[in-house]
Amino acid sequence: MNTSHSQINLHHKQILLWLCVLSFFSVLNEMVLNVSLPDIARDFHKEPASINWINTAFILTFSIGTAVYGKLSDQLGIKKLLLFGIIVNCIGSVIGFVGHSLFPVLILARLIQGTGAAAFPALVMVVVARYIPKENRGKAFGLIGSIVAMGEGVGPFIGGAIAEYMHWSYILLLPIVTIISVPFLAQLLKQEEVIKASLDNVGILFMSLGIVFFMMFTTFYKISFLIVCLIFFLLFVQNIRRVSNPFVDPALGRNISFMIGIVCGGLIFGTVAGFISMVPYMMKDVYHLSTVAIGSGIIFPGAMSVIVFGYLGGVLVDKSGSLFVLTTGSAFLAISFIVAALYIETTPLLITIIVIFVFGGLSFTKTVISTIVASSLEQKEVGAGMSLLNFTSFLSEGIGIAIVGGLLSVRLLNQKLLPINAEPPVYLYSNILLLFAGIIVVSYFVTMNMYKRSRINI
Missing domain, CATH: 1.20.5 (Single alpha-helices involved in coiled-coils or other helix-helix interfaces)
Structure with missing residues (x-):
């Protein structure tokens, strides 16, 4: 009896171990190339509008894929889809590394990587819910959440170091590590009954x-x-x-409170993603920092601060309420962007501090947006509604990165609008930062107004 029980516990721990590996590399794959974008732009002699598609392409198929995998999980089974995702992700990595000197091949590889990696966030939590005993699920979800936060944090550091001391193309090989999980998961996960349904x-x-x-x-x-x-x-x-x-329930479109939450949340998430994608370009142009310095000294501290702000946000929600945390998070974001716009040339340390508060503001607002969107849904709408929120959150990040790449390339905002003493290239970044602040402020007031009118209990 005890032997059987210990074998079951070992089985659960092995599953959880490989789920943590997949979760880590899923987030790492999204973040790790960001800091190298200026280097890639130099190698290909292209503007940010084109180069940012290296991240946009990944997030595009990643966001769509998360929704599709979720729909297919009952029809094809989690085991098949998860193993398929791992293999496709690795194939994309090999294609990207081998063909990294050809820009269209690189974009194709990122599309393939995103298609495979999308299986991880879509299915990992379902595996936990189905395989991990109820009394241990909280710890399992917490552990995976910590691994994801760690992946977000170390991604820029690892990417910067590889790009600086080797070559950015080697970053594309990192997801191949996940292939070692295939034989273990194939053995650990059981074959499931599937439901016939149309997609x-x-x-x-x-x-x-x-x-x-x-x-x-x-x-x-x-x-x-x-x-x-x-x-x-x-x-x-x-x-x-x-x-x-x-694919999307049209009834959700008639829920005005839900749609406002989705749109405003998407604007906030897209703005922050656009800012993070802009930081490497800004640090190269304004301070002439190396890639490893940008990854380890500018972005890494902010990304790691998500762990602290995530815990603090949860405590404040319970103590002071969701709207207080939304206000605090929005203030972090708006004030950070305004300070950066006005004092962009002061010191790189200021940008490091700004990035910390931006990640903090994102962590606060993300928690609250999920809460208020869920509160606007009826019980029967929760599954479809939260799935749509996850989809739009990922998608808005890709759109934000694409928009910022376009703004950096066409340079419509490269003129002096603020009272700062700087050279023309600085005007562009300063004005975009001011635009970011405006988007955050508008999104905040629209969200607050809508949910106060709706009188949703959050």
């Missing part, structure tokens, strides 16, 4: 094409891309109203 493939296609053309518009500012984007989104809306099992 809205047409809806997924229309939505994906609409998103791609919108991102192309934000990158190159060609009106033809925007027109094609609107056509595909109209086709998408028409499709989900007609099919029996739509």
Whole structure:
């Protein structure tokens, strides 16, 4: 009896170990190339609008994939999908490393990586819920959350060190480590009963094409891309109203409070992602810092601070309420962007402190947005609604990165608008930071106004 019990515990621990490995490399894959973008831009002689697609491409398929894997988990089984995701992610890594000197191949590799890596956040939590005993799930979720936070923190540090002392292309090989989990997970995870159901493939296609053309518009500012984007989104809306099992439940669109939360949350998350993608360019242009210095000295402390701010945000929600934490987080973000805009040339240490408070503000607002969005949903809508929130959160990050790449390339904002003594390149970053602050302030007041009117209990 005791032997059998200990074997079960060992089985659970082994599953949890490999889930932690997958979670770590999932986040690492998203963050690790960011600090090297200026180096890649130099190698390819391209503007940020094009280079940022290295991150945008990954997040595009990553965000869509998380939603698709979630839909498919009951139809194909978690085991098959998780192993498929690991293998596809590794294939993308090999393609990217071998063909890194060809920019289209590099973008294709990142699309493939995102397609595979999307299985990790979509399915890892489901595996925990199904395989880990109820009394240990809290610890399991907490451990995975800590591993994810650690991945976010060490990603810029590892990426910066590899790019500085080896070459940025070697960063693409990091996800291959996850291939060692395949034989173990194949043995540990059991074959599941599957449910026959249809998947809205047409809806997924229309939505994906609409998103791609919108991102192309934000990158190159060609009106033809925007027109094609609107056509595909109209086709998408028409499709989900007609099919029996739509990719997105159209009823959610009639929940105004939910939609405001989704849009404002997306604006906040996209703004922060855009800022983080801009930091390496800014540090190179303003302070001429090395890649390893940017990764370890500028971004690393902020990314690691998420662990502290995440815990503190949870404590404050229980003690002072969600709206207080939302206000605090929004203030962190807006004030940080304004201070950075006004004193951008002061010292790199200031930007390090700014990045810490930006990550802190993101951690606070992310917690609260999830809470208030969930509170706006009826019980039967919670699953679909929270799935849509996760999807839009990931997607908004990709859109934010694409938009910032476009702004850095077309240089529409490269003129003196603030009373600062600096050279013209600094004006561009300063004005974009001011724009970031404005987006955060507007999003905050719209969210507060809507939820006060709705009288949602949060």
